[in-house]
Amino acid sequence: MHLFYTPDIQPSHPQYFLNEEESKHAVRVLRLELGAEVQLIDGRGGLYTAQIKDAHPKRTILQITNVITAYGKRNHYLHIAIAPTKNLDRLEWFLEKATEIGIDEISLIICQRSERKEAKTERLNKIITSAIKQSLKAYHPVLNEGISFNKFIAKSFDGQKFIAHCEPGVKLNLKEELRHGGNCLVMIGPEGDFSPAEISLALDNGYKALTLGESRLRTETAALEACFEVNFLNR
Amino acid sequence: MHLFYTPDIQPSHPQYFLNEEESKHAVRVLRLELGAEVQLIDGRGGLYTAQIKDAHPKRTILQITNVITAYGKRNHYLHIAIAPTKNLDRLEWFLEKATEIGIDEISLIICQRSERKEAKTERLNKIITSAIKQSLKAYHPVLNEGISFNKFIAKSFDGQKFIAHCEPGVKLNLKEELRHGGNCLVMIGPEGDFSPAEISLALDNGYKALTLGESRLRTETAALEACFEVNFLNR
Numbered sequence: 427m428h429l430f431y432t433p434d435i436q437p438s439h440p441q442y443f444l445n446e447e448e449s450k451h452a453v454r455v456l457r458l459e460l461g462a463e464v465q466l467i468d469g470r471g472g473l474y475t476a477q478i479k480d481a482h483p484k485r486t487i488l489q490i491t492n493v494i495t496a497y498g499k500r501n502h503y504l505h506i507a508i509a510p511t512k513n514l515d516r517l518e519w520f521l522e523k524a525t526e527i528g529i530d531e532i533s534l535i536i537c538q539r540s541e542r543k544e545a546k547t548e549r550l551n552k553i554i555t556s557a558i559k560q561s562l563k564a565y566h567p568v569l570n571e572g573i574s575f576n577k578f579i580a581k582s583f584d585g586q587k588f589i590a591h592c593e594p595g596v597k598l599n600l601k602e603e604l605r606h607g608g609n610c611l612v613m614i615g616p617e618g619d620f621s622p623a624e625i626s627l628a629l630d631n632g633y634k635a636l637t638l639g640e641s642r643l644r645t646e647t648a649a650l651e652a653c654f655e656v657n658f659l660n661r
Numbered sequence: 662m663h664l665f666y667t668p669d670i671q672p673s674h675p676q677y678f679l680n681e682e683e684s685k686h687a688v689r690v691l692r693l694e695l696g697a698e699v700q701l702i703d704g705r706g707g708l709y710t711a712q713i714k715d716a717h718p719k720r721t722i723l724q725i726t727n728v729i730t731a732y733g734k735r736n737h738y739l740h741i742a743i744a745p746t747k748n749l750d751r752l753e754w755f756l757e758k759a760t761e762i763g764i765d766e767i768s769l770i771i772c773q774r775s776e777r778k779e780a781k782t783e784r785l786n787k788i789i790t791s792a793i794k795q796s797l798k799a800y801h802p803v804l805n806e807g808i809s810f811n812k813f814i815a816k817s818f819d820g821q822k823f824i825a826h827c828e829p830g831v832k833l834n835l836k837e838e839l840r841h842g843g844n845c846l847v848m849i850g851p852e853g854d855f856s857p858a859e860i861s862l863a864l865d866n867g868y869k870a871l872t873l874g875e876s877r878l879r880t881e882t883a884a885l886e887a888c889f890e891v892n893f894l895n896r
Contacts, residue, residue, distance in 0.1 A: 498875075519754055523882055526877075526882045527874075527876060527878070527882070527886065528876060560879070562877055601893075601896070639762075639896065641763060642761075642795075642796045644796075647762070650885075651762065651889065654890075654893070655893065661836070
């Protein structure tokens with residue numbers, strides 16, 4: 427059954443009009459006809475079943491037949507702040523995989539040693555949207571615009587805050603530290619790691635140093651490892 | 662320090678001759694000179710430190726100054742059998758990430774519903790080799806040539822065997838089942854899943870049905886999830 431991402435639909439709506447692009451896709455490409463069943467997700471937990479009431483190529487009308495709210499609601503909150511990789515493919519892979527595994531929020535942080543100083547979130551958001559449709563998730567992870575490390579560090583976060591880095595020193599691990607069912611934020615640095623000054627600033631701002639295992643991981647692999655660990659520990 | 666992958670070196674060798682391609686790379690590209698220090702990995706656990714004795718662009722001579730055997734030896738054995746994805750990028754991504762996280766052996770299995778019936782291992786092996794160099798691992802995961810599901814299922818494996826599938830039914834999970842420090846084999850099917858006949862055949866051959874969580878995962882994501890879980894549980 428085909429799935430549409432329609433963030434503007436509300437659970438109370440008895441019917442819904444697909445926009446021009448989606449109507450054309452439904453009627454001309456998918457060749458859906460009167461009575462065909464489709465699904466809609468609103469990105470806020472709503473999963474809707476609908477039937478085509480009018481297969482108009484510019485303004486398809488859907489009759490909503492069922493609504494599930496809080497579909498697949500997650501039992502914990504995970505925010506990963508990652509330094510965008512020089513090669514955007516790697517960042518896109520991370521966003522797709524993290525969305526499949528489970529994530530609530532992603533921030534892009536520009537660090538002292540970042541090779542990439544900016545990343546356009548419009549295209550990155552499309553990767554996330556495709557991933558939620560493909561993996562049938564009704565919640566759309568939030569992607570924040572790039573921000574400097576210093577600005578990000580100063581933002582408040584109600585939960586556990588961790589910074590994963592490769593400098594020597596005492597580090598905690600999630601298996602022992604993570605509070606299940608809570609809010610967790612993990613910062614992942616660029617390929618050259620966070621600078622000692624950045625690590626220091628993070629620790630001064632309530633972040634705890636974190637290890638993600640013994641292997642030397644690329645930025646996007648470390649970010650996904652953190653995502654795996656938090657989701658796995660929260661099962 | 663630059664790292665070379667030299668599978669033909671032995672721990673007993675007092676010196677080593679780089680081949681033509683690597684000599685040219687060392688001398689013309691990296692511009693290494695007499696006395697420069699480099700590292701070598703042999704793919705079987707050996708991590709060697711060496712000094713350049715003769716910076717010849719076709720036949721660089723290295724003096725071995727230190728040998729570590731069993732560098733980063735893993736404390737468990739993981740074999741993942743994965744149906745090659747239609748899009749080879751996805752399979753390559755999995756090989757790179759699994760190598761970073763930790764894996765011993767990968768088999769390519771051609772299933773009833775596989776969209777890709779073959780995959781050239783030469784290029785795939787290069788992905789793995791790059792990944793061990795980048796993540797400083799001295800063991801080179803083994804990649805086996807494509808084989809049909811039925812032929813693979815009949816092969817013996819001394820350890821726990823799991824098949825991850827999406828059909829309904831009772832499934833075990835690694836958190837409870839995995840014997841730490843042992844040998845583990847996980848089969849991951851194509852995008853269309855294993856067929857009921859394949860699942861049946863696997864169960865008849867000592868495989869146990871496995872769940873990798875509640876999310877609907879792509880083939881390569883499921884394979885990496887399995888890789889992550891086994892490594893994490895063995896820490």
